[in-house]
Amino acid sequence: MKFTVSLLLLGLLLTGRLAVAQRITLSGQVVEAATGEPVPFASIFVPRTSTGVTADQEGKFRLSVEGAPDSLAASSLGFITLRKKLTAEPAQTLLFRLKKGGGVALGEVFVSSRKPENPAFRILREVQKHKPENERTALTSAEFDSYNRIEVSLADIPKALANRKVVKDMRALAARHGATAAADPDAPLPLFASEVGSKVYVKYGPPLHRREDILHKQMRGAGPREGSVLSQMLGSNFQNFDFYPNWQNILGKDFISPISAGGRLTYDYTLQDSLLVGQDMCYKIAVAPKRDHDLAFTGTIWITKDKYALRRIDVVASEHANLNFVSDLRIMQELTPPDQGPGLAARTRLVVAVQPGDKQAAMRVRFTTVNSGFQRNTEHPGNFYDQPIVSTVMEPGTDSETSGLVSGLLPRGATEGYFDKNRPDTLSLNERQTFAVLDSARELPAVRSTLDWIDLFINGYRRLGQHGLVELGPIINTFAYNNFEGARFRLGFRTTPAFSRNWVLQPYVAYGTMDNRFKYGLRASYIAERRHWTVLGGEYRHDVEQYALLDNDFLPDNNLFVAASRWGRFKEGLPIMRDLSLLSVQRDLFHGFTQTVILRYQNSVPQFMVRTQPRPGSVDPTELTPDKLHQTELVLESRYAPDENLVQAENRRRAIGLKHWPVFTFRYTFGTIDWFRGNNTYHKYNLLVTHSLSAGHFGRLNYRVEGSYIPSEVSYLLLKAPLGNQTPFYNINSFNLLNYFEFVTDRSVSLRLDHHFEGIILNAIPGIRRLNWRLVATANFLYGGLTAANKLSPVDGRGNQFLLPSLGQAPYIEAGYGVENIFKFLRVDFIHRVTYRNESPTTRGGNAPPNFGVKVGAQFRL
Numbered sequence: 001m002k003f004t005v006s007l008l009l010l011g012l013l014l015t016g017r018l019a020v021a022q023r024i025t026l027s028g029q030v031v032e033a034a035t036g037e038p039v040p041f042a043s044i045f046v047p048r049t050s051t052g053v054t055a056d057q058e059g060k061f062r063l064s065v066e067g068a069p070d071s072l073a074a075s076s077l078g079f080i081t082l083r084k085k086l087t088a089e090p091a092q093t094l095l096f097r098l099k100k101g102g103g104v105a106l107g108e109v110f111v112s113s114r115k116p117e118n119p120a121f122r123i124l125r126e127v128q129k130h131k132p133e134n135e136r137t138a139l140t141s142a143e144f145d146s147y148n149r150i151e152v153s154l155a156d157i158p159k160a161l162a163n164r165k166v167v168k169d170m171r172a173l174a175a176r177h178g179a180t181a182a183a184d185p186d187a188p189l190p191l192f193a194s195e196v197g198s199k200v201y202v203k204y205g206p207p208l209h210r211r212e213d214i215l216h217k218q219m220r221g222a223g224p225r226e227g228s229v230l231s232q233m234l235g236s237n238f239q240n241f242d243f244y245p246n247w248q249n250i251l252g253k254d255f256i257s258p259i260s261a262g263g264r265l266t267y268d269y270t271l272q273d274s275l276l277v278g279q280d281m282c283y284k285i286a287v288a289p290k291r292d293h294d295l296a297f298t299g300t301i302w303i304t305k306d307k308y309a310l311r312r313i314d315v316v317a318s319e320h321a322n323l324n325f326v327s328d329l330r331i332m333q334e335l336t337p338p339d340q341g342p343g344l345a346a347r348t349r350l351v352v353a354v355q356p357g358d359k360q361a362a363m364r365v366r367f368t369t370v371n372s373g374f375q376r377n378t379e380h381p382g383n384f385y386d387q388p389i390v391s392t393v394m395e396p397g398t399d400s401e402t403s404g405l406v407s408g409l410l411p412r413g414a415t416e417g418y419f420d421k422n423r424p425d426t427l428s429l430n431e432r433q434t435f436a437v438l439d440s441a442r443e444l445p446a447v448r449s450t451l452d453w454i455d456l457f458i459n460g461y462r463r464l465g466q467h468g469l470v471e472l473g474p475i476i477n478t479f480a481y482n483n484f485e486g487a488r489f490r491l492g493f494r495t496t497p498a499f500s501r502n503w504v505l506q507p508y509v510a511y512g513t514m515d516n517r518f519k520y521g522l523r524a525s526y527i528a529e530r531r532h533w534t535v536l537g538g539e540y541r542h543d544v545e546q547y548a549l550l551d552n553d554f555l556p557d558n559n560l561f562v563a564a565s566r567w568g569r570f571k572e573g574l575p576i577m578r579d580l581s582l583l584s585v586q587r588d589l590f591h592g593f594t595q596t597v598i599l600r601y602q603n604s605v606p607q608f609m610v611r612t613q614p615r616p617g618s619v620d621p622t623e624l625t626p627d628k629l630h631q632t633e634l635v636l637e638s639r640y641a642p643d644e645n646l647v648q649a650e651n652r653r654r655a656i657g658l659k660h661w662p663v664f665t666f667r668y669t670f671g672t673i674d675w676f677r678g679n680n681t682y683h684k685y686n687l688l689v690t691h692s693l694s695a696g697h698f699g700r701l702n703y704r705v706e707g708s709y710i711p712s713e714v715s716y717l718l719l720k721a722p723l724g725n726q727t728p729f730y731n732i733n734s735f736n737l738l739n740y741f742e743f744v745t746d747r748s749v750s751l752r753l754d755h756h757f758e759g760i761i762l763n764a765i766p767g768i769r770r771l772n773w774r775l776v777a778t779a780n781f782l783y784g785g786l787t788a789a790n791k792l793s794p795v796d797g798r799g800n801q802f803l804l805p806s807l808g809q810a811p812y813i814e815a816g817y818g819v820e821n822i823f824k825f826l827r828v829d830f831i832h833r834v835t836y837r838n839e840s841p842t843t844r845g846g847n848a849p850p851n852f853g854v855k856v857g858a859q860f861r862l
Contacts, residue, residue: 023066028094029429030059030074031584034154035328035364036188036430037351039098042076047083057314060428069748074098095429097187098832120269126257126308134309135244136204138342141379145213147424149368151434152221153188154397155353156327158363170437179433188364190434192221201385207643207661209591210240210384216418221438241333241348243313247694250331251352251862253323253758254694255295258287259303259310265697266296277311280304280337290852292320293763293772297331297719309338319536322759322772324824324862328353341376345369346670347425353511370424386591387531388645461494469499470545476563480572484607485544486514497651502527510543517577519543527651535592537584537816546573548721548740571608572740581605592642598635603628606717629717631673640664662691682712699758703751704733713789722746722782722812726847730829730857735780736813737833739849745806748784753777756820756861774821778829783811811834820859827857 008369030042038059045052046069055061055074063072068088075081079098086092132138154167161167162185170189182190197216199685241248246260256266263269270286282302289296299315317329335343348369427435456498461473470493480488492508499505503526510519514584521541528534549565571597582600589595605628641663646653669684689705722745724738725731732754757775762768786806816831833851841848 022068022088023064023090024068025029025064025091026072026086026094027061027062027092028060028096029332030055030061030076030096030098031430031857032079033097033099033184033186034188035351035353036153037076037081037330038428038430039076039096042074042079042096042098044074044096047071047073053424056429056644066067093429095433095467097184113504118269119265119272120271120283123271123283123285123303123308124259124269127303128261129752130308130642131244134307134338134342136242136342136344137244139204140377140742141201141203142344143199143375143378144344144371146198146375147370147372147419148193148194148196148198149366150192151190151366151368151431152192153190153364153434154361155364156355156360157186157189157848158359158361161361164421174433174437178548179437182434182437190438192219193435194219197419197422201380203385205643209643210388211385212388212646216422218419220435220712222659241331241345241350243310243333247696248330249694251323251326251861252294254696254700255297256697257313258297258299258301258313258321258635262696265848266290266294272300274303274305276335277302277304277334280306280311282311287315288360289318291763293322293759293769295321295323295758304338304502309335309343311335311338311343322763322774322821324772324821324860325354325356326352326862327355328364336374340374344371344374344376346371368425368570372424383590386588427737463496464493467498468496470495474563477566480563482565482566482568483511484515484570484575485517485566488512488566501651512544515544517544525651529707532588533646533653534587535585537582537586539580539582541578543578544570544575545578546570547574547576547606547717548723549633564729564731572726574741575607577605577607592640592644594639594641596635596637596639598633598637600631600633600635602631603635604631605629629715630674631671633669635667635669637665637667639666659692662689664689670719673714680712680714680717682710682714684712685709695755697760699756699760702756706750708745708748708784710790713787716744716790719786719790720748720784722748722750722784725855728854728856730827732854732857734817735782735812735814735857736829736831737850737853738812739847742839742849743784743812744786745784745809746786746790748782748807751779751781759821772821773819776818776820776827776829778816778818778831780814781811782813783807812836821861825860827859829855829857831855 013413025813026044028435030039031037032039038055038057039061040055040057042055042059042061043052044055044061044063046065049069051063051065051069053063069086070086071083073081073083074096076098078100080101082096082098084094084096088158127134129326136142157167167189170182171185174190182188195216195218196214199213199215201211201213239478241250243257243259246257246262248255248257249780252408258267266289267287268290271283272286273284274281275284276282278611282304285301285303286299287301288298296318297315297639298318299313301315302312303309304311312332312334314332315330317323317326318511324328329351329352332347332349333345334347336346348367350367351364352367353362353364449499459477461471462475462546472491472493474492477492479490482488487657488510490508490510492506494506503524506523508521511517519542521539521543523539523541525539526536528536539826580600580602582598584598585594586594586596622817633681639857641655642661644655644659644663646655665688667684667686667688669686670681671684672681685708687707691703693701695701710719720737721741723731723734724740724742725734725736730736732752755777757777759772759774761775762771762773791806814831815834816828818827818829820827822828831853834851837851839849
């Protein structure tokens with residue numbers, strides 16, 4: 001009988017029919033369905049049982065269960081509970097995407113204490129007391145290894161966009177890879193991911209200097225072209241947060257830090273618990289803004305008990321903060337233990353969602369930074385910190401070892417790269433599925449075409465042809481209309497690195513329907529050396545210009561200003577036909593200091609009737625102004641921006657980030673003219689100082705100081721004409737109530753103030769608060785004059801005077817106030833003349849300068 005039973009048991013085992021208690025291991029992650037962000041501390045459980053576990057801070061979980069449950073559920077406060085079916089597999093990985101809703105609103109709970117003070121306040125006072133020893137500026141320098149990951153996706157995709165080919169192709173690709181993170185119709189759509197490994201060196205100032213040596217780079221998906229501005233922002237330099245200063249400039253906005261000295265005016269604090277962060281026992285304090293429209297955070301901070309150092313911070317920008325286009329902003333940062341010295345960021349996560357409108361898709365960008373191998377106070381000598389980014393990936397190499405780092409893209413068909421074997425942190429299930437999709441996404445033509453159009457919108461150029469040798473643009477300059485040229489049509493392009501890494505050519509041709517003239521030009525630049533950005537340049541241009549703009553040496557050199565200056569009342573600026581020939585050399589002599597030398601020849605033909613009154617001692621009292629002006633000039637320009645970050649973008653470079661120190665620019669011009677039947681020499685000196693200052697709760701002040709001095713006797717056309725504005729549009733660089741040529745000076749000092757209150761006042765008005773309007777204030781000052789030798793007064797062909805004398809003893813002052821952020825991009829300014837009111841007509845059309853004006857502007861500010 002025993003033998004029979006034994007045979008029966010053996011048969012059951014061999015046929016797999018014996019019921020044995022099975023153990024299943026379940027792991028995965030819980031994320032928000034709409035954003036893909038982790039849901040921290042979510043509950044994971046087997047329905048109708050007591051078996052369950054709590055997810056960690058990143059929404060990750062691991063659970064072992066016995067038997068064969070048919071499903072697993074996940075829930076969290078404010079989300080709808082989600083169930084997923086299980087199989088008989090012994091190890092299963094699941095991704096829960098929870099949708100908002102289903103939460104239970106909790107009533108208010110008031111906690112009172114017999115103590116007269118909030119216990120969190122005592123802790124915050126200790127934080128301020130220990131700040132000098134805990135903040136990183138207590139160090140002279142630091143260096144560390146840094147790993148940076150950026151993931152870009154589209155979220156909240158509207159139905160119209162979801163039906164487009166590019167989105168359908170990506171969804172189908174995700175489904176083929178079994179990636180539920182991107183296959184579901186309402187899931188974020190991955191576009192691009194990058195990983196960068198670098199060595200970072202920091203020298204604490206002032207000013208602060210950072211150098212980053214990029215060692216490895218790996219990109220997935222249809223991301224930015226190699227060498228573009230975005231591709232240079234993949235490293236550590238642009239995810240650097242320090243919450244010890246009172247104000248944090250994030251995305252160009254000043255947020256007040258939760259641990260600032262005046263934080264109690266903005267935040268409510270609640271001491272919640274004491275718990276370990278690593279080996280440090282910490283106070284856990286919840287923070288929330290008193291006014292939800294302020295630029296402040298909601299979240300949690302952890303302060304160590306022994307040294308009162310910030311150990312960890314996890315915050316989200318206030319949902320109703322007065323921000324444009326940013327629908328989500330989250331920062332998590334964990335600092336090194338205080339027993340190692342002042343806190344340095346060991347791990348940082350920044351999440352930004354940019355959404356143009358409520359019914360439009362949001363672009364979500366997640367930055368993850370993991371730092372290790374910290375060394376403190378190991379300063380390097382000399383000019384070691386002068387170059388912010390040093391990397392072989394910035395320039396194509398000449399051998400296979402370095403050139404393999406250029407694109408950073410995985411080879412076709414490859415499944416693993418450098419970071420798949422050497423990544424310092426573990427990818428979540430959501431990220432692993434996303435990476436699997438992106439490895440194939442760049443092969444989709446619809447994806448590449450869409451990103452090309454995005455590049456056109458951002459940079460203003462459209463790359464042409466399969467090889468992309470040239471870019472058409474700037475598109476914004478293609479058409480303009482003014483009262484001198486009529487309809488102006490312009491066609492131009494510039495070469496790309498595919499054409500040449502060192503040469504940049506920019507030709508254009510234009511035509512006006514009213515003046516019936518062709519205009520044309522060519523600019524060429526040769527990058528002789530990149531480390532110090534040594535550039536040789538040349539230009540020839542035959543085009544109609546405005547005298548009113550020529551002597552404003554420091555006007556921004558950008559496509560938007562050039563395009564705007566071609567519209568409207570062109571004749572008021574005194575048009576000339578100018579032939580310009582120019583040679584230049586530019587080089588960075590040391591960090592922040594750029595020297596430029598320019599040699600130029602100008603042949604200018606005025607397009608208006610003009611002569612001058614007889615000069616003192618002139619033999620011919622009817623002496624006329626020649627029909628041409630020949631100028632040969634040597635220009636020396638020195639620019640010093642001590643904390644400016646410059647990144648190389650293909651064969652160009654741009655300044656990135658906020659500058660905390662003023663920028664100084666000095667220009668000296670030595671010129672000769674063939675005027676009044678003789679050769680005359682002249683000198684010009686110009687100094688410009690620009691800066692942006694944080695005013696704390698009261699916003700940000702931008703100021704611009706400019707000085708000009710011409711010691712020589714010259715024609716009025718070579719004097720300084722403070723830039724006026726005879727258009728209905730606001731111009732931050734002009735005196736907005738001045739007519740063109742209303743004042744002419746050979747020595748002057750000007751100050752322009754532009755203050756943005758960032759909603760601090762209008763946010764307090766209930767009806768206005770919903771509009772997110774912001775107050776602005778402006779003030780412009782001009783003081784100067786003319787020497788007796790330069791006070792000749794030009795008259796037109798009919799003998800009528802059209803230029804007023806220079807400034808008198810009093811300075812010219814105009815002040816204004818206004819509202820910006822109307823419909824998120826409009827600005828309206830109301831400006832008053834404070835001095836020189838009720839002046840006589842100063843224009844050729846007999847227009848008197850206004851005492852009051854309303855100017856409208858367009859701008860994009862977060």
